[in-house]
Amino acid sequence: MSALAGTRTLAGLALRRERAVAPWWIALNMSMALLLIGYIQRVMPTDAVKAAYTAVISRNTFFQALGGGFVEPRLDVLATWRSGGFLYVASAFAAVMCVVRHTRAEEDAGRAELLRAAGTGRRAPLTAALLVAAGTSLLGGLLTALALVAAGLEPVGSAAYGAAITAVGWVFAGVAAVAVQLSRTARTATTIGLFTLGVAYVMRYIGDATRQYWLKALSPIGWGHLVRPYQDERWWLLGLSAGVAAALCALAYALLDRRDLGAGMVPERLGPASAPGPRGPVGTAWRLHRGLLARWAAGVAVLAIATAGAGTLAGQLAAMPGIAQGLLRNMGGPTGGALDVYQRYMTLIFAHVIALYPVLMVRRLRSEETSGRAETLLATPLTRLRWAGGHLALAGLGSAALLAVAGVVHGVLYGLLVGDLAADPPRVLAGMLSHVPAVWSVGAAGVLAYGLLPRASVAVSWAVWILTAVLGQLAGPLYGMWAGTPLEPFHYVPDVFGDGSFDAGPYLLLFALTAALVGGGLLALRRRDLG
Secondary structure (H helix, E strand, O other): OOOOOOOOHHHHHHHHHOOHHHHHHHHHHHHHHHHHHHHHHHHOHHOOOOOOHHHHOOOOOHHHHHHHHHHOOOOHHHHHHHHHHHHHHHHHHHHHHHHHOOOHHHHHOOHHHHHOOOOOOOOOOHHHHHHHHHHHHHHHHHOOOOOOOHHOOOHHHHHHHHHHHHHHHHHHHHHHHHHHOOOHHHHHHHHHHHHHHHHHOOOHHHHHHHHOOOHHOHHHHHHHHHOOOOOOOHHHHHHHHHHHHHHHHHHHHHHHOOOOOOOOOOOOOOOOOOOOOOHHHHHHHHHHHHHHHHHHHHHHHHHHHHHHHHHHHHHHHHOHHHHHHHHHOOOOOOOOOOHHHHHHHHHHHHHHHHHHHHHHHHHHHHHHHHOOOOHHHHOOOHHHHHHHHHHHHHHHHHHHHHHHHHHHHHHHHHHHHOOOOOOEEEEEEEHHOOOOHHHHHHHHHHHHHHOOOOOHHHHHHHHHHHHHHHHHHHHHHHHOOOOOOOOOOHHHOOOOOOOOOOHHHHHHHHHHHHHHHHHHHHHHHHHHHOO
C-alpha cells in the first residue's frame, strides 16, 4: 500500500472541518488590511500629516518595531506597516493550529488509528493537513492581495504583500509538522509551534527596535517584513521561505517514518511518583490550566514592556501639540491629554487581547468533553455544574490576574520612562482592571454557545472574540468612535483616565449580562447529553 493512500479523502474531510474555522481567519486578514487603509486615510488625510507622523515614528525605534520595517509617508506603506505586524502572525498562528488539529489531535482521539486500519497510508494524514494549511494560507494571501488591488493600491506591491502572508503561513505549517512528530500530545505540539512563533516575533521585534537587523533576518516573521511590499519587493525572500518550509516538511516526514503511531520522538517527562490527593473542581482545573496561565502571564508581561517602551513616542507627540491634537481630532478622539489618550488606548489593546484567554478556556471545556475525560470525572459524585464551574472560575480569575500583570508591568515601566512613578502605576492598574467585566462577557458568550451548540461552540467563541477585536480596535477609531463601536462590550467601559468620575451603571450591566450568559450556558449544559 502506498504511504499516501487516502490522502485525497482525508484532505476533503479536513476541508469539511475547516469550513467553520478557516473562513474566519481569511476574513480577518482581508478586513484588517482594508480597514487600515481607511484608518490611515481618516487619521492622516494630507501628505503633511503623513510626513509628520512618519518623522515621529522614525525617531522612535520601539514604536517603529511594532509594525516592522522602515515606514514611508505613503498610504500603501503606512497601511501595510500598521497591518503587517499582525497579519504575518495571524497567518502563522492559523497554520500551526490547522496542522496540529488534523494530525496529532486525531492521534490523541484515537481516530488516526481507525483510519490506518481502514487502509490509509502512513503519510496520508500529515500530507492532507499540510495541503489544507498551505491552501488556507495561499487563499488568505491571495484574497488579501486582490482586496488591496480593488481598494486602489498598486498591484505589484499588493501581490508581494499577499505572497509574504502566504509564505509565513507555509513556514509555520512546516514548524507545526515537525512539532507534531516530536511531541506525544496535541497540547505539547501546539505549545512548541506557538513558542517558536513567539520567539520568531520577539527576534523580529528586538531586531527592529535595536537596529540589530541580523536578528530580524533570522526570524521567519522577519522574512515577511523584509519582502518590503510597495517599496522594493524582494521576491527572492519568498523563495527562501518556501525552501525552509519544504525542508521542514521533509524533516517531518523523516521523523514520521521513524516513530510509532501515537508516540513522539521526544520521550515524555516522568510524572510524580505518587498521585495527588483528592481535589475539588477548582483544584482540578488549576492543575490542568496553570501552565497555560503562566505562559499567558509571561507573554502579557513582554507585551507590556514593549508598550511601555513605545510610550516614549506618546511623550514626543505630547511635546508637539499641533501634531498630537491633529491626529487625535482626525481619529475622533479627545482633543486634549495625549498621554492620557495613549494610556486609554493601550488598556483597550490589552483588554481585547486578554479576552482571548476565556475563549481558550471554553475551548478546553469542549476538548475535555469530546476526549472522554469529562465523562470519567462525572462518573464520580462531581456534578456537571461543579465541573464546569471550576473551569469557569479559573477563567474569570485568570483573566483578572492577566489584566493585573499588564497593569503593574506597563504602569511601572511607563512611570519610569515617561510619566510619574508615584501616580501612573495605580492609574494604569485601575484602567486595566476596569475592563474585567467586558472581558468576562466575551467568555460568557462562549459559555452560552458551549451549552446550547456544543459542536459549534469553538467556532462561535472565536467569532465573538474576532468581531469584538475588529469592531473595537479598527471599526471604532475608523468611524470616529475612540472607545470602539456600541456593538462590543468594551465600548461601555468608563474611561478612568478622563475626568476621574466613577459610574457604576455600566459595570453592573456588564456583570448582569455575563451572569445571564453563563447561567444560560450552564442550564443548557445540565439538560443536554454529553458529547
